[in-house]
């Protein structure tokens with residue numbers, strides 16, 4: 001299910017991981033809606049988005065899962081990783097602890113995630129240069145050692161935000177061999193069901 | 202932890218997770234804790250290493266069984282009726298979007314020592330080797346009566362008031378023999394014992410309609426569906442719903458001691474020296490052992506196999522119901538099989554379960570007639586667990602305790618318990634009138 005191909009359309013589940021307040025939801029909000037909220041609330045409510053991107057020869061429809069806070073007390077469900085084609089691990093460049101936590105998430109993904117997963121490391125809040133605690137160099141070296149790709153982003157100024165998603169879209173393995181039998185999603189309307197694009201609420 | 206919650210939910214079994222989700226959606230402030238470091242409680246799905254740890258102590262699984270993480274072995278195996286209440290709850294809450302399903306290949310019944318496909322409508326009745334030629338015609342007439350029966354249209358009732366006429370009387374009108382009655386009652390209407398024969402026929406007619414409507418829904422070989430990766434996905438899906446609506450999740454919390462005031466009303470839950478305050482507690486029986494009583498035992502065998510259940514048309518997922526009478530028992534036995542086609546085992550492997558309510562002091566041996574139908578197995582495990590039900594008065598102590606999962610291979614009793622608890626907790630009735638006639642499934 002990871003990334004399912006049809007014509008030149010790819011469906012890919014993408015999960016966000018990272019410390020509380022690192023800016024996971026802000027990155028999604030910037031990417032999906034082009035917005036930034038100075039006082040983004042801790043994530044409850046909308047935690048399921050979708051956004052389509054055109055890259056080269058194909059369109060990639062991202063199904064984006066934000067954490068809904070279950071990671072706060074180490075209680076993220078395995079279902080969250082299940083079938084994910086890509087992950088963005090987010091830390092806050094002004095907070096060294098959040099970088100330490102990001103490394104923990106990388107280990108967790110190596111344990112739980114699918115081995116072909118495309119993993120990005122995003123050093124967010126790059127606009128807060130004067131408060132920086134984590135150097136770009138340190139993060140780049142770590143990313144290289146662990147086979148991740150790395151970018152510094154700012155959900156506030158939009159710097160590099162779309163780029164992270166484009167880069168992931170480009171790296172997704174194209175012709176995924178039909179690895180697992182595909183299932184069906186139950187919907188409350190007649191067939192031809194596009195999976196609900198937006199979220200609950 | 203120093204906050205005050207409307208409800209603290211203990212245990213992440215399916216029932217507790219559905220309730221947690223529904224209550225969070227209602228806007229209540231929910232804290233959900235589990236003493237285990239995994240979701241699902243008794244209704245979790247285990248990988249191979251976890252399975253060995255639970256049933257074989259520290260033994261390691263043999264390598265020829267394949268990779269541990271390719272296994273998702275349900276501890277409470279059940280199928281979902283395609284038009285049943287659990288599907289209604291899933292659609293009502295939109296939790297379906299976290300899950301992928303596949304139809305179950307086959308539905309079978311054990312009759313006179315053999316496994317037969319369950320004939321579910323008039324056409325199939327005519328083809329079924331379960332009945333002789335005259336019996337087939339009688340059965341066909343009965344199926345047509347049931348298919349046409351519409352509670353709100355007296356013309357379809359043929360002069361019978363099914364709220365008064367017993368099932369036995371209705372069946373007598375069609376002259377069906379005991380053998381036919383047995384598979385209709387147990388494998389189609391899914392009664393667990395024979396009490397239904399003396400009860401009003403309406404319930405049985407409705408259950409038969411549910412079976413055939415569910416069968417028609419996905420054009421599969423059975424009325425059942427089952428999630429990819431196993432049932433353990435269900436509690437996780439509802440837990441996510443709860444979290445999305447603000448529920449707080451804490452796994453791996455030891456103890457979880459429920460605290461009471463002098464009047465015996467719940468005031469909070471303590472774990473690791475911290476007490477979270479709350480108005481109500483929702484939990485499974487293991488968290489309040491003094492407020493439940495034992496009501497039975499379930500015996501279950503779990504087998505890993507390299508072939509489908511013999512005589513099930515090569516079904517990669519199937520249910521076989523062994524009606525009590527066929528075995529000389531008081532309640533039915535259930536066979537349940539799923540496989541790599543539902544991503545619960547690596548390619549070529551099958552997981553089969555034999556379940557029954559224990560009726561003797563040696564429940565393991567009671568399972569023999571079911572196990573004999575499996576053919577050779579790679580591995581087999583036995584699990585016997587006690588079933589509990591609450592004996593407290595929730596209006597006095599504000600504790601809402603679920604009933605343990607039963608031996609049935611389906612979810613109706615599970616969801617009924619949840620809906621009743623929801624009403625007790627909130628004073629509201631959950632409206633599940635989603636339009637299932639328009640509902641369908643989208644192929645991914």
Ligand SMILES: Cc1cc2nc3c(=O)[nH]c(=O)nc-3n(C[C@H](O)[C@H](O)[C@H](O)COP(=O)(O)OP(=O)(O)OC[C@H]3O[C@@H](n4cnc5c(N)ncnc54)[C@H](O)[C@@H]3O)c2cc1C
Pocket residue numbers: 280281282283284285286287390391392393404408411520607609610611612613614615617
């Ligand atoms: C594999 C399998 C799948 C099944 N799927 C469904 C299903 O999807 N939907 C379904 O209705 N039944 C279904 N049944 C039948 C249903 O589960 C029976 O109600 C069950 O066998 C009776 O056991 P119980 O534990 O629910 O409670 P019981 O103690 O036998 O029943 C309690 C009372 O609740 C009533 N009741 C049970 N279920 C319902 C219901 N859904 N709606 C209204 N009243 C009910 C019963 O008729 C009875 O009067 C299924 C049975 C099997 C074996």
Ligand SMILES: Nc1nc2c(ncn2[C@@H]2O[C@H](COP(=O)(O)OP(=O)(O)OP(=O)(O)O)[C@@H](O)[C@H]2O)c(=O)[nH]1
Pocket residue numbers: 018019020021022023024025026027037038039040041042043044069124125126127128153154155156157
């Ligand atoms: N200056 C600056 N602030 C940001 C940036 N991204 C997020 N923030 C702020 O950081 C805070 C936390 O951002 P969120 O997006 O809620 O973080 P999160 O990782 O989703 O947090 P949780 O949902 O609690 O896990 C909010 O106040 C945002 O406005 C950024 O790039 N620059």
Ligand SMILES: [Mg+2]
Pocket residue numbers: 024025026041042043066
């Ligand atoms: Mg967030």
